[in-house]
Amino acid sequence: MSNKDISMAVIRRLPKYHRYLREMLETGVMRTSSKELSNILGFSSSQIRQDFNNFGEFGQQGYGYKVEDLYNEIKKIIGLTKRYNMIIIGAGNLGSALANYGFYDIGFNVKAIFDNSKEKIGKEINGIKVNDTNVLETYLINNDIDIVILSVPSKAAQNIADRLMISGIKSIWNFSSVDIVVPDDMVIENVHLIDSLMTLTYLINK
Amino acid sequence: MSNKDISMAVIRRLPKYHRYLREMLETGVMRTSSKELSNILGFSSSQIRQDFNNFGEFGQQGYGYKVEDLYNEIKKIIGLTKRYNMIIIGAGNLGSALANYGFYDIGFNVKAIFDNSKEKIGKEINGIKVNDTNVLETYLINNDIDIVILSVPSKAAQNIADRLMISGIKSIWNFSSVDIVVPDDMVIENVHLIDSLMTLTYLINK
DNA sequence: TAGATTGTTAATCGATTAACAATC
DNA sequence: TAGATTGTTAATCGATTAACAATC
Secondary structure, three states: OOOOOOOOHHHHOHHHHHHHHHHHHHHHOEEEHHHHHHHHHOOHHHHHHHHHHHOOHHHHHHHHEEEEHHHHHHHHHOOOOEEEEEEEEEEEEEEEHHOOOOOOHHHHEEEEEEEEOOOOOOOOEEEEEEEEHHHHHHHHHOOOEEEEEEEEOOOHHHHHHHHHOOOOOEEEEEOOOOOOOOOOEEEEOOOHHHHHHHHHHHHHOO | OOOOOHHHHOOOOHHHHHHHHHHHHHHHOOOOOHHHHHHOOOOOOHHHHHHOOOOOOEEEOOOOOEEEHHHHHOOOOOOOOOOEEEEEEEEOOHHHHHHHHOHHOOEEEEEEEEEEEOOOOOEEEEEEEEEEEHHHHHHHOOOOOOOEOOOOOOOHHHHHHHHHHHHOOOOOEEEOOOOOOOOOOOOEOOOOHHHHHHHHHHHHHH
């Protein structure tokens, strides 16, 4: 894939391009332009062209962009041309909700769930087996897992992350309310719900 | 509250300050400095001082910051000196998980849940009653709600948001996978899970 | 007092916007 | 061809970092 250093500002806009281009594709729009995308997405047309040109030349002067081609390019850039295997660690309310979320349809398989609770171990959530967390390492040796969804209590998060690191896991989608420290070759994407809620309260009182 | 125009970059760092200062307070740390905070948080000490000085002068030259005072200032800035009343619209897996999340302990009351499903209406989730979404307007006339948590299917989100706007609701915490259009006097905070997951796949393939 | 650290101004860096030649 | 729109360079804007006087 592209090796230039793309800024996080650009990267975080990519899913939004993906979302709206898919919608255009589904509603039969064949062709678009940076100006039209600007109206729909709320980014400037200049920024949109700059963003795309980080990755290549996807349009045609005087014509614009073919929606299908552009959509496929964005999919490639984001890495959506392959499927990903995930596991969920922590079968609490949030972990269970994520097990039911419907990731399969968008290219993600949830292969297993892990939890400490004797009542949950052995059960299934949305057809996915809940295993004892103490067999995590064994499981990871025998299964090729791309992404670990971490939805354990804050106190447990760093310890689990350390174990994942030792098991060779390279990416964590972190739903716990703490920042996790990992080596540079691992990637962490945080969903800090409380931080998000506090951003909202700030804006309410502004 | 402060009326200067603070950039979103600064605002999104505030919850992190809050989080670490609370931890310091709980572990009995009395005093800190921008240099120490820099080591812990990973922001530069210069940036930390700049951030604080957007809102006032919270430290003392030569001494640093009193953890308790700074924590209380950050709480005030974020708006955590009062409690907030919330409702959840959409009692699916995610909505139900949020009903169980434990917001009460951090200053947020979940007063009611709304859903369309006949099986769910009248039941309780975590002791909170599930109402029929068609009584939403009546409910909002009789109850003072600060924040609406929106966890409905994408197709329903904009329509519900329109109804909330008419009912005078000013802030939405949006968990649906679409961008919602609202007037300028409303604030929206999005938790776009799929966008977050796609950011992760990009970083994995980089 | 001497050392430390803030508050704040100035310098730098990076991201966004504007402009326009290339060209479909 | 004329009009439209890209790809890309240059200009601007905003955010971060550096520096340092003020002062505890």
